[in-house]
Amino acid sequence: MVELPPGVPGETLMPRAPGSDGPLRIRGGVGGLSFQFEELLSGASALDDVVCLLQSVESEAALLSLALLPHQSSAYYNGTKAFAAVGDAGREIARVREQLQKISTDVRASHREYEYAESHAAIMMRIGLGMAALGAGPDLVSLPHRDATEGVMRDLPQAFALMLGLEPGVAGTVGATVGPSDTGGILRGIAAAPGLAHLMPRAVSVSRGEESTRNVDLSAPGLLKVLDQVSSSSEGEIEVLQVDNAGQRAWVVLIPGTQPAHPGGQPGGDNPLDEAGIVEALGYGSAETSQAIRQALREAGAEAGDVVVAVGHSQGGIHAMNLSQDKAFLAQYNLKFVVTAGSPVGGITPEAGIGSLHMEHQNDWVPGADGKMNPDTKDRVTVTLTNAVTLAPGEDPGIGPEHKLSRYAEGAELVRKSTDPSLVASTAALGGVLGVGGMVRSQRFKLRRAPALHAPRGAGPDVVGAEPTAARAEQKVPRAKPSDIRSRSGGR
Structure with missing residues (x-):
């Protein structure tokens, strides 16, 4: 947003940073700009109602003055006094009404100016003015911080190709072939490129794993x-927790982030959470993984209408957030809240009433990889960590220390202790669904992707792998074709 410094007429509008609480930069929620916009308009409407009421009283006062006028001659002292009192009251009511009308007009004007400033800033970001360019180096760790990554749409094809585990040379070719587009279109274009059909989504089966009962902190x-x-002790597994919150049963689905293919292997193997899972998550709405999660919940004992909370890191956060717009999932379960850490989910719009908390770090480029900022709404809170992150001696940096889930868990502790109104409300919303913690039943489920040469559910003869399923068709997510790639390339 932008604001005009008070008392400096004509001063150039300057950007104002989102609200912060120490190392936490906060957007959205009850303290967010959008909700404040709604409150401004709601306040202006309330003022208008009072103005209408005062206008009615003002008219009544005028009629009363006319009724008193003939009595001045019969009771001069008292009649004149009463006539003057009613007249003074009417004028005072008119003065208050005019002031309230001016306040209402000013509030609406303020809303228009803020809305214009936000729209102007969004347009400038979309066309890339003032944004840093994406580094050309093949090392993902050298990519710029979260905000810069979000703004650099022109280099997303190459960045995603690298993230999918392709060789730098191949990634460069893909980047030159697939032109600027939305994230889903880019990933579908990559998967549809010759020789990369193994990246296409395929059916995901579910099998039971370890089961236990233990004490869990549900914050x-x-x-x-x-x-x-879960992420560090298994491969291709999710965990389902059964929670008893004061007699109300609820379920938590925990989805790990990307688990790279084994050295010498390639993405698109039997682990649906490998790099190819990013294609399914961002390009196809997590159709296969969402269906597997529904099955895991059923096998865990969840019944139709049961309350569910989804939690995910990186790719797992995209799968978790996709549940919030999956009609099949929402028809079966009552998804109440989603928690993501280091996940690019700005392009996912949840159904109304589903709360979410998104953890990001300003130096983690992954949350900005979809090129879209998380919307600022009452039910959706985004926390950007700004603290310095260091590695322990000998610790694997991965794709950056800021992206590590353990660091996001530490940041979430700061969120829990924060007094920011948006974070207090978000923490309370999650606590209201799950409670504070206690004994839960935990079940692991192994997810396995169908073999690449298997063509389940009507795969066409031109594809080595699976066609998008009926579930994907229900979400109306288009599949990119080689001709789409050529047309996008020609439009650069």
Whole structure:
């Protein structure tokens, strides 16, 4: 947003940073700009109602003055006094009404100016003015911080090709072939390129794993710590927690981030959470993984209408957030809240009433990889961490220390302790669904992607792999064709 410094007429409008609480930069929620916009208009409407009421009283006062006028001659002292009092009251009511009308007009003008400034800033960001260019180096760790990555749409094809595990030379070719587009279109274009059909989504099966009962902290930091344990101790597994919150049963689905293919292998193997899972998550709405999560919940004992919370890191956060717009999932379960850490989910619009908390770090480029800022709404809070992150001696940096789930769990502790109104409300919303913690039943489920040469559910003869399923068709997510790639390339 932008604001005009008070008392400096004609001063150039300057950007104002989002609200912050120490190392936390906060957008959205009850303290967010959009909700404040709504409150401004709501306040202006309330003032208009009062103005209408005062106009009615003002008219009544005028009629009363006319009724008193003939009595001045019969009771001069008292009649004149009453006539003057009613007249003074009417004029005072008119003065208050005029002031309220001016306040209402000013509030609406303020809303228009803020809205214009926000729209102007969004347009400038979309056309890339003032944004840094994406580094050409093949090392993902050298990519710029989160905000710069979000603004550089022209280099997203190459960045995603690198993220999918392709060789730098191949990534460069893909970047030159697939022109600027939306993230989903880029990924579908990559998967449809010759020789890359193994990146296409395929059916995902579910099998039961380990089951236990243990004490779990059900706050955001507690759940991220449990998710970190799932990520580090298994491959291709998700965890489902059964929670009893004061007699109300609820379920938590924990989805790990990207688990790279084994050295010597390639993405698109039997682990649906490998690099090819990014294509399914951002390009195809997580259709296969969402269906597998529904099956895992059913096998865990969840019934239709049960309350669900989804938690995910990186790619897992995209799958988790995709549940919030998956009609098949929402028809079966009551998804109440989503927690993501280091996930690019700005392009996902949840159904109304689903709360979400998104953890990001300003030096983690992954949350900006879809080129879209998370919307600022009452139910959706985004926290950007600004603290310095260091690695322990000998610790693997991965694609950057700021992207590590353990660091996001530490940041979530700051969120829980924050007094910012948006974070207090978000923490309370999650606590209202799950409670503070206690004994839960935990079940692991192994997810396995169908073999690449298997063509389930009507795969066409021209594709080595699977066609988008009926679930994907239901979400109306188009599949890119080689001709789409050529047309996008020609439009650069």
